[in-house]
Amino acid sequence: MPSSRRRTTRRSAVTLAALVTGALAAGLLTAPTAGAAADDDGVRIHDIQGTTRLSPYAGKQVAGVPGVVTAVRGFGSARGFWFQDPDPDKDPATSEALFVFTGSTSPDVRPGDAVLVSGTVKEYYPGGENAGLQSVTQLTGAQWTVRSSGNALPAAVELNARTLPFRYAPDAHGGSVEKLPLRPDRYALDRFESLEGMRVSVRNAPVAQATSQYHDLWVTADARHDRTARGGVLYGAYADPNAARVKVASLIPFAERPFPVANVGDELTGVTAGPLDYDNHGGYTLQATELGSLTDRGLKRETTRKQRRSELAVATYNVENLSPKNPQAKFDRLASALVTNLASPDIVALEEVQDDNGTGNDGTVDAGVTLKKLTDAIAAAGGPAYQWRQINPVDGRDGGQPGGNIRTAFLFNPARVSFTDTAGGDSTTPVTVVRDGGRAALSASPGRIDPANEAWQNSRKPLAGQFTFRGKRVFVIANHFNSKGGDQGLDSRFQAPSRTSEVQRGKQAKVVNAFVKQLLAADRKANVIVAGDLNDYQFSPALSALTAGRVLTDQVNLLPVKERYGYVFQGNSQVLDHILTSPAMNGRKRTDYDIVHINAEFADQASDHDPQVLRWKP
Template identity: 50%
Template sequence: MSRSRALLAATAAAASVCALALVPTSASATVSGDVVVNEVYGGGGNSGATLTNDFIELHNNGSTAVDLSTWSVQYISAAPGATTTWQVTALTGSIAPGGSYLVQEAAGTAGTQALPTPDATGAINMSGTNGTVALVNSQTALTCKTAADCAADTTVHDLVGYGTAVVHEGTADAPAASNTTSVSRDANSTDTDQNGTDFSAGTPSPVNSGSASASPSASASASASASASASASASPTATAGTVRIHDIQGTTWISPLNGQTVSNVPGIVTGVRASGSTKGFWIQDPNPDSNPATSEGVFVYTGSAPTVAVGDSVLVSAKVSDYYTLASGTTTANTSNLSVTELSAPTVITLSTGNALPAAIVLGPDTVPSTYAPDLGGGNIESTPITPTRSALDYYESIEGMRVEVDDARVVGPSDSYGEQYVTTKPTEKVTYRGGTELTAENATPSGRLEVVADNGTNPEVSVGDTFTGATIGTIDYSTYGGYLIAATSLGTVKSGGIAPVAAKAGSAKDLSIATYNVENLAPQNADSKFAALAQGVVTNLAKPDIIALEEIQDNTGATDDGTVAADQTIAKLTTAIVAAGGPQYSYRSIDPVNDQDGGQPGGNIRVVYLFNADRVSFVDTGAASVNRSTTGTQVYKLHGEPALTLSPGRVDPSSYAWTSSRKPLVGEFSFKGKPVFVIANHFDAKLGDQNADGRYQYPQQTSALQRTAQAQILHDFVQQILAIDKKSDVVVLGDLNDYQFSPSLTQLRTGTGDGTGKSILTDLISTLPVNEQYTYDYEGISEVLDHILVTSGVSKPVYQVVHVNSEFANQTSDHDPQEVQFKP
C-alpha cells in the first residue's frame, strides 16, 4: 500500500464524524479533565477478601469518548529498587463520556465473588496495602521511579500512589488499602492531583463500562434526560432558548460557543446514527438566517442509540464542542484534520413528531466552487473566516450538518470494506476514460469529488463509472481520515457503468515484455484466493510478461515480527499459482532486507522481487555469493567497452540515508536474445506523515517528498553512470514510486534537477498516454499516478499499457493496477 490510508486501514474506523476523539496527553502533574484512575484494589483473592481479583477502575470525567486502544495501566511496588520495573496491562476499546472502564488483574486463592465482566484483563499482582498505579497513554513500560520523574513523563495521564508509595501525586499518598478495602475517589471522581485528599479507603465497588451505574455524572445525565422527556410530555409548552444552530456554528471554523453549554436549541431531526462508535443524530433549524457562512445543521453526539426519530421537533441542551476526527496514532495536536462542531452530553425534549424536513440543498455541477482548497502558504484555514465562494472546503464547512442531495451521482471511487465510496457533483470535471476523476497537478484536488457513506452501514459495492441514479440524500459530515462526506439517509439506485478489467495486448515473440505490480503485502498467510487472483491477472490481464517487478512481497511469516527475512515461500506460492493458472514457471531473483529496516507493515519485511520466464529471458548473475547484498551496493563499471554491474542482482546505494525505513532498489541485468537490458525495480517512500489534503493546513506540507526526491536523485545518478558508458543502453526504471508524474521527485528522477532544467535521461511512459488515461491508482475518489515505468532513449518504440484490474473495482486483489511495456532491445 502506498498512501497514508494503507497503514490506517489496519484500524477499523467508521468514516464519519468521530466524537470518539483522542484527548491530548497530560503529565501526572496536570489535573486530568477526562480519564482518571478512579479506584484501586490489590487485595483480590487474599485472606478475608470477598472479591477474587485485584482491579483498577477508570472513569471518564470528560464530555467525549476517549480511545484507549494505545493506552495501558501500569503498576510498580511502593519502594522500587534498581531492578524493579513497571508491570503493564494493555487497554483496548474506548471509554464513554461519564463512563467507567474496569481492568481485572491477578487472582488470589480466596474470595467468592468474581468481578463484573472486565473491559480489559491483565495479570498484575498488586499489593493489597501499598503501591503505585499509573494510567499511561502508551503501552511502553515506564522507567520513572520517583514522583518528580513520573510527573515529568508526558505519557503519564494519571497516577495514584497509595499507602507508603514513593511515587504519588501531590504532597501525600492515598490511604493504605487492605484485603477488604480499596482506595477510590469521591462520587464525582474529582481529580486535584492530590492523592492524599482525592482518595479515601472503603468497600471495593468495581464498575465496568456496561454497568447502569457506570458513572454518577452519566446517571445524573440520564436522569436529567428522563426528567426532560417527562416534562415534555407533561408540558407541551416547553419553549426554545435564545441560541440557534447558526449561532453555534457561526462564521468561523471553530464554534464561537465552543466549550459553552447551550439550552433548548430547537431543530428538526434530519438523520439518526444508531450504530457504530459515533451514535447520535443531526438536527437542522427550519428557519435559517440570511448569512450563507453559517450552517443551520449540527450533529448531536449521544454515545448510545438515540431515542429520537427523523422528523421529530426537538429542543436540545448540551455542551458545544469542536472535535477533531482522529485516526489511530494521532492526537488533536498533531492531526491536520478539520474540526467538527457537535453538541455532546445532551438532554433532549421532543415537542412533536412527523414534521416535514428542511429542504435538501441540491449539489449540482455549479454549486460547489471549482477550487478545492485555497493556497494559504501552509497556513491554517481555521484561522480564516468561512468564505463559501472561496473553496469547496469553505463551502462544505458552511453547510456542515445540513441536508444535501446529489442527483444521478457518478461513482469516482469504489466501495471499500467500510462501505465508503466517492461520487462527483461535477460530471464533466477531469473525467477519465473509464469514468473516474483525475488529478492533473499538485494541490489540484477535483472539487466535485465527495465521499458518500450510508448511515445505516449499507455497503452498495459500487465501482468507478457506476451511478447512484435518482437522489442520494443525507447530511454533510467529516471523515475519520479527513474530507467531507454525505452521511446518506438514502442512496440512489445503483446503475452499473459496465467497466471490465483491462487485458493487455500481448507483444510479439520478438519483443521483450516487462511489467510492474504492487501485490499489497503478499504473504503465505494470505488466502489462496488472493494468490489465484494475482496469478490470473499475470496470465490473462498482463499476458504473461517476460519479466515482472513485484512490490510488497512479505517474508515467510508475514506480519509476525519474529526475525524472519526470507521470502522464498511467498514467492513459491505465487509462482505455483501462476503455473496453475496456465502461466510459465517463473524463476526469481531477490535480496532479503535487513530485518525491520525497509518500512512497510511492521514485521512484514516487504521488498521488491523479479520474476522472469527463463525460457524467454536469462538473468546475468554477477558478484561473489559471499557478499552481503543487503548492505553492499552494486557498482557500474566498463567490461569490454559495455556497462556491467559488480553485483546482479544488487541494491543501489543501500546505506544512503535516503533509504532509511524504505525499500532499497533492486537492479539486475537481463539478457534477451543476446542483448543486455538493465532493470531497476523500486518502491519509494510512502506519503505517510504528510498533512491531509482535505484538512486545515493549505496547501498541506508533504514532508515525505524530501525523501522521495533524494531517492530519485540516487537513481538518476545510477542510470547516468550506465549511460556514460553506453548512451544507447536499454535501461528500465519501474515500480511503485509513490508520487505523481508531475511531482518534484519524478522530475528529479528524469532530469537530475527538481525544477526540470536538467536534461531528461528517462521518459516517464505514463506521460505518453492521453491525459484522461494517466492514472494507475484510485485514492479516495481521485484517479492518480503512483506507479511508473521509465525508459532510456535506447528503448526503441516502447508499447506501454496500464492494466486496470484493481483500483477502480469494489472487490480488489491489490490496491494498485499493474502496467507493462513491450519493446525490442
C-alpha cells in the same frame, strides 16, 4: 400535522476520539438520567456554527437550541443525531445544523422530531487535533426535549457543479484556515463547511471510487469535470484536486437496504441525501438516509496484448503485502492476472513481497516460500515457469507492515530472457557500475543501490538486475519509494497541505537518477528500465528529480491524458506506479506502454494497484 408529544432525555458522553482510540484524550460516559433541556437562551444553530470553522461558543454551554432531527446514527461508538434549524438566517457562511454526540448510547429521537437541545459546544477533530484535519462542531453532554414529531425535514441542498466552486481551498501559505471567514461562493472546502451537518444531496452521481470494505464509496457531483476514459475522476495537478468529490456512507440499516457494491463509472441514479458529516477517512461525507439506485455501467477488467517475439515485455505490479498467510485465492488471482491480463510478461518487478511468515515478527526475512507459492500458481494458471531473484532485507529496516519485511523482487521467464547472476549482492553491499567488454555492467546482480544511504531509511532499497534479451543487455531497477504516510490531506485545515513525505522520495529519486547516470556514463546506449511503485505523481518533484538530465522518460506521460492513472484514492484516479526508460530505448514505435486496469477501479480487488507493462523492441 405533527403530533403533540413531549419526551425528555439526558445524555452525558465522552468524545468520539476517546471511544475510537485510547491514545486520545478521553472523558467519561455515564448512564442516561431523566431530565429536560434547559430554558431557551435564544441561541440558534447558526449562531453556534458562526462564520468560520470554529464556533464562537466552543467550550461554552448553550440552552434550548431549537431544530428538527434530520438523521440518527444509532450504531457504533459515535452515536448521536443531527438536528437542523428550519428557520435559517440569510448568511450563506453559517451552517444551520449540528451533530449531538451521545457516545455509545443510542439517542431516543427520530427524524422529524422537533427538539430543544442543551449541552456543551465542542470542536471535535477526527483522528486527533495533531492529524491536521478539519474539526466538527458538535454538542456533548446534551439534554433535549422533544416538542413534537412528524415534522417535515428541511430541504436538502443539492451538491453539483453550480453549488460547488471550482477552487478547492483558500491558501493560508501552509497555515490553518480555521479562523478565516468562510467564503462558500469561492472555495469548495468553505462551501462544505458552511453545510456541515445539514441535509445535502447528489443526483445521478457517477461513482468515482468503488465500494470499500467499510461500505462506503466516492462520487463526483460534477459529471463533466476531468473524467477518465473509464468513468473516474482524474487527478492531474496539485492545483486541481477535483472539488466535487464526496464520500457516501449510509445510515440506513443494512438489513433494510444493503449498501450498493459499485465500481468506478457506475452511477447512483436518482437522489442520494442525508446530513453532511466529516471523518478522518475521507473528509466530508454524505451520510445517506436516502440512497439512489445503483446503475451498473458494466466496467470490465482490461487485458493487454501479447508481446511479439521481437519485443521484451517488462511489467511492474504491487501485490499488496503478499505472504504465505494470504488465502490461496489471492495467489491464484494474481497469477491469473499475470498470465491472462498481462499476457505473461518476460520480466516482472514485484513490490510488497513479504517474508515467509508475513507479519509474524520473529526475525524471518527470507521470501522463498512467498515467491514459490506465486510462481507455482502462475504455472498452474498456464503461465511460464518463472524464476525469481531478490535480496533479503535487514530485519525491520525496510518499512511496511511490522514484521512483514516487504521487498522488491524480479520474476523472469528463462525461455525468453536470461538473468546475469553476478555474486556479491546482499542487503548492505551497494551495487556499482563496472565495464565489461566495453559495455556497462553491474558489480553484483541482483544488487541493491546504495542501501546505506539515509534516503532509504525505513524504506525499500532499489533492486538492480542485469538481463539479456536477444543479445541485448538490459538493466532493470525495481523500486518501491517511501509512502505518503504523514502527509496532510487535501481537505486539511492547513492549506496548502504539507507533503512532508515528499522530501524523502525526492532524495530517493536523486539516488536512482545518479545510478542511471553512472550506467549511461559507462555506455551512453545502455538500456535501462526503472519500474515500480514510486508513490508519487507524474507531475511531482520526485519524478522531476528522477528524470533530471533527461536520463529517463516517464512512459505515463506518453499516454493520452485520460488514461494516466492506476490507483484510486479518495475519489481521485491517480498515478503512483511508473515505468521509465533510458534514451537508447526510446524512439518511434520502439516502446508500447499500457496501464492494465484490473484492480483499482473495482470493489473486488486482488491488489489496490493496477499493474502496468512496457513492450520494447530492440
